[in-house]
Amino acid sequence: MTCRVAIIGGYGNFGAHVARSLAGDPAIQLIIAGRSLAKAEAFARALSVANPAEAGAYDLTGPPEALAALRPDLVINMVGPYNGQSYAVAEAAIACGAHYCDIADAREFVTGIGVLDDAAKRAGVAVLAGASSVPALTAAYCDEAAKTIRTIRAVEYGISGAEQSNAGAGTVAAVLSFVGQRFTTLQGGRMTPVTGWSELRRVDLPSVGQRWFGRANAPDLDLFAARYSGLQDHSFWAGHAIAPLHFGTVLMGWLARIGLLPRLDRFAPHLVRIASLFDWLGTGTSGFFMTITGEGADGVPLTRRHWIIARSGHGPFIPCLPVILIARHMAAGRRYEPGARPCLGIISLAEYRAEFAHFDIEATDA
Structure with a gap:
């Protein structure tokens, strides 16, 4: 008996990749859904599938029926973007007895999902x-490190995307939602306010070179302190691969911070078009770095460093891997414990890492 998997937004940027990745699985019956039934039907017809794909109309606001x-x-x-999005889709899934997952990286959306538990x-x-990449991938790294680093004291990591115009307005809006905005992060064991895209720093990525990063917001900043009890310092960083875009975002963040611009996510569609003018400066290469420090069982200080380099424009596939798996x-036939x-x-x-092997993605450790 096949598992009926409905992908809401299945003909969109990331949704289409998930659909294509699952289409050849004989145990899966795909249902492509979205606001436009015509687009869903056209995409479903074009898929190369093990089982004929279905199509349906469904909007985020329902109705659940x-x-x-x-x-x-x-x-x-x-x-x-999931910032400000309600839990209507998850509630509708629960109402019809279906499991649910998403690729949300919005802090409040992810940390608040327990209301549906x-x-x-x-x-x-x-x-x-x-x-998604945060918190699923970052937690996977920390969970693996915790096998030898018995007490994790500090964690920092960052993501540098490739050409931003390839990400789509929803993804860009998710980033812009915290640029110039205040949020908290763990510093010295206390939650401390910081400003999105501030405290600029350059980080060397293997085989890529130095890239600029600024402070970024993620669900991890709330979740990891409880998951890793000894954690004292925790930071997440993000940046554009193309320097003019990065510093343009810095400027807009500063203007938003002093009140001369509203929240920047409302400008996402326009900024995607502007960003496309800079694509010729890009390389299609995304990068991720992570440093985890703490002590082993004997109290000896330990440090683990990790990098992911995604070439050929394959970086945007990484956030999709968890829902595919x-x-x-x-x-x-695997069953996950009920609850939200x-x-x-x-x-x-x-x-x-087994999935990375299917892409132009290299993961290294030190």
């Missing part, structure tokens, strides 16, 4: 928010 009509076993919400448990379904696992929670401890680092 529209999702129930698709008869899903698993719902994957690929429609961003009781309803998910009553329905016997798993609701997993944040099956969750769908495959469920179709193969952030996607932590669901995908192991070994599973990530």
Whole structure:
């Protein structure tokens, strides 16, 4: 019996990649859904699939009956940005007895998903928010490190994207939502306010060179302090690969900070078009760095350093890997504990690395 997987936003930028990745699995029946039934039908027809793909119309605002009509076993919400988005899709999935996951990286959305825990448990379904680079991938690295670093004291990491115009307005809006805005991060054991895209720094990425980074917001900044009890310092950074775009974002963030511009995410569609003018300066290479420090069981200081370099424009595939793996696992018979929670401890680092091998992605450690 096949697992019916409904991808909301299945014909969009990231949703299409997830659909193509799952299309050849004989244990999966794909349902491509979105606001436009015509677009969903056209994309479903064009897919090369093991089982004929279906199409349906479903908007983020419901009604729940529209999702129930698709008869899903698993719902994957690929429609961003998740900042300010309600839990309507997850609630509709629970109502029709379907499991749910998404690629959200919005702090409040992911950390607040527990409000649906009781309803998910009553329905016997798993609701997993944040099956993305943050917090799923970053937690996988920390969980692996915790096998030897018994007490993790400090964690810092950052993501430098390739050409931003390739990311889509939703992804760009997610980044712009915290640029010039205040949020908290763990410093010296206390949650301390910082400003998004501030405190500029340059980080050397292997085989890539130096790139600029600024402070970034993520669900991890709330979740990891409880997950790793000895954690004292925690920072997340982000940057553009193309320097003029990075410093243009710095300037806009400063203007937003002093009140001369509103929140920048509302300008995402326009800024994507402007960013496309700089694509000729890009290389299609994304980078990730991570440093984890602490002590081993004997109290000896330990440090683990990690890098991911994604070439050929393959960086945007990384946030999609957790939902792809969750769908495959469920179709193969794996069952996740019912309840609503952030996607932590669901995908192991070994599973990530096995998937990297299918792309122009190199992961190294030191």
